[in-house]
Amino acid sequence: MSTEKEGLKIYNSLAGTKEKFIPINEGFVGLYVCGPTVYNNVHLGNCRTFISFDMVYRYLHHLGFKVRYVRNITDVGHLVDDADEGEDKIAKKARLEELEPMEIVQQYTLDFHNVLEKFNTVAPNIEPTATGHIIEQIEMIKAILDNGFGYESNGSVYFDVEKYNASHPYGELSGRKIEDLLSNTRDLDGQDEKNNPLDFALWKNAAEEHIMKWPSPWGVGFPGWHLECSAMSTKYLGEQFDIHGGGMDLKFPHHECEIAQGTASNGVSPVKYWMHGNMLTLNGKKMSKSTGNSILPAELFSGNNEFMEKPFGPMVVRFFMMQAHYRSPLDFTSEALTAAEKGYDKLMEAMRSLEVVKAGEQSSVDVKAMVASFYEAMNDDFNAPILVAKLFDAVKYINSIKDGNQSIGSADLQLLQKEMNAFVAGVLGIRNDSSSSNGKLNPVMDLVLDLRQEARANKDWSTSDKIRDGLANAGIVVKDTKDGTSWS
Numbered sequence: 001m002s003t004e005k006e007g008l009k010i011y012n013s014l015a016g017t018k019e020k021f022i023p024i025n026e027g028f029v030g031l032y033v034c035g036p037t038v039y040n041n042v043h044l045g046n047c048r049t050f051i052s053f054d055m056v057y058r059y060l061h062h063l064g065f066k067v068r069y070v071r072n073i074t075d076v077g078h079l080v081d082d083a084d085e086g087e088d089k090i091a092k093k094a095r096l097e098e099l100e101p102m103e104i105v106q107q108y109t110l111d112f113h114n115v116l117e118k119f120n121t122v123a124p125n126i127e128p129t130a131t132g133h134i135i136e137q138i139e140m141i142k143a144i145l146d147n148g149f150g151y152e153s154n155g156s157v158y159f160d161v162e163k164y165n166a167s168h169p170y171g172e173l174s175g176r177k178i179e180d181l182l183s184n185t186r187d188l189d190g191q192d193e194k195n196n197p198l199d200f201a202l203w204k205n206a207a208e209e210h211i212m213k214w215p216s217p218w219g220v221g222f223p224g225w226h227l228e229c230s231a232m233s234t235k236y237l238g239e240q241f242d243i244h245g246g247g248m249d250l251k252f253p254h255h256e257c258e259i260a261q262g263t264a265s266n267g268v269s270p271v272k273y274w275m276h277g278n279m280l281t282l283n284g285k286k287m288s289k290s291t292g293n294s295i296l297p298a299e300l301f302s303g304n305n306e307f308m309e310k311p312f313g314p315m316v317v318r319f320f321m322m323q324a325h326y327r328s329p330l331d332f333t334s335e336a337l338t339a340a341e342k343g344y345d346k347l348m349e350a351m352r353s354l355e356v357v358k359a360g361e362q363s364s365v366d367v368k369a370m371v372a373s374f375y376e377a378m379n380d381d382f383n384a385p386i387l388v389a390k391l392f393d394a395v396k397y398i399n400s401i402k403d404g405n406q407s408i409g410s411a412d413l414q415l416l417q418k419e420m421n422a423f424v425a426g427v428l429g430i431r432n433d434s435s436s437s438n439g440k441l442n443p444v445m446d447l448v449l450d451l452r453q454e455a456r457a458n459k460d461w462s463t464s465d466k467i468r469d470g471l472a473n474a475g476i477v478v479k480d481t482k483d484g485t486s487w488s
């Protein structure tokens, strides 16, 4: 396994290129992923990012690395519009719902866990909350102030971006230049607490009516959103760690600010490999709760949404996501999901066949090369779609062994069984799930609908009604359209 482990390349957003992955401590990986702000139900776009990094985690684990995977819960300090002024997203929701902020946090944390569990994601090793790490955040702000990269103003503390930029490039991750940023923001400046509109909040002074607030050396207040991730990642993974992930929409300002905070407090750039997942789009536009262009997982599983022609199970959705590279945009459409469903069924069918096919004298295919191609795909910056294509080469082979057209030797059969299971279930996280698969039901339904069609052709209405009602009792709805009969 060691050679495969050494062959991993990761696209590092900071370098803008694929780099050989060399962990800071041999054999170990520290992985941090920005978690959700728990003020509403996660939509499928959010899920894509978490599923992408679940795949990353699973493959690192499969390669034999001991991974410490940290994904936080943001439960305070993330203000509306990601701004430095205005209402806290969670406090706002609590006000509207007439609940305690922590009731909001609990409700949506549970929803988040429940949804990710349906998508068969592995729980992180540590899931720290921002409110549980106020002390660490205060300590980090103190260090930033001591090192001269921040200032206090009216009980708030801001990061001094220009001062930092004099010795470190601010904007190195997002490719932004401080001059351009300045010319874009000066007009918007209404924030007199800040020396400079580019500065961002490390700590915010809380108004009297503010609910979520803590004492600090600068008065009663709450932490800035960017600082939370810096404090929690440093605490559990160290001043410098291997991989930081998140959606690409977080590159600026969130991750740029994390680099600045880490460097300003600890004197070292916090992350070696920055990884960013691309966005899930719906009808070509970024899936986003605020614009209404989003589907919730529950709405997709039940079919109760205006975008999809029928319900889709979580494993079909996961398989669909794995057919795109994590750095490519992916558009969610009924047609694409229907195609993914067929592919998923075919793959699951082949996995069942693989357990029952008999070994022969020798293999008609180079199985070791086939397995090596799985690793090659994933070692090339976690290229799951290429892996899926390689798995389908194996599916073709398995099917022709089953049909007696090709053969496999017994050692190769064992190898293929082991590695196919490892890659399908272990790395891609695709499991056989009856709620996602129509695989077994498809041929049965074809037969039943044929019989119904025959009865109708013979004007045998009692039989055709009996079939329809029987299916309805089993929860299967039959629809006759001009293109034929469909069921769900």
Ligand code: AMP
Pocket (backbone or CB within 6 Å): 034, 035, 036, 037, 038, 044, 045, 046, 047, 048, 049, 246, 247, 248, 249, 250, 278, 279, 280, 281, 286, 287, 288
């Ligand atoms: P938030 O709760 O808004 O902070 O977002 C949680 C995570 O979901 C972040 O990593 C975002 O980058 C990610 N995210 C939000 N919208 C999308 C989308 N349409 N596609 C993929 N990831 C998204």
Ligand code: ZN
Pocket (backbone or CB within 6 Å): 033, 034, 035, 229, 254
């Ligand atoms: Zn973060």
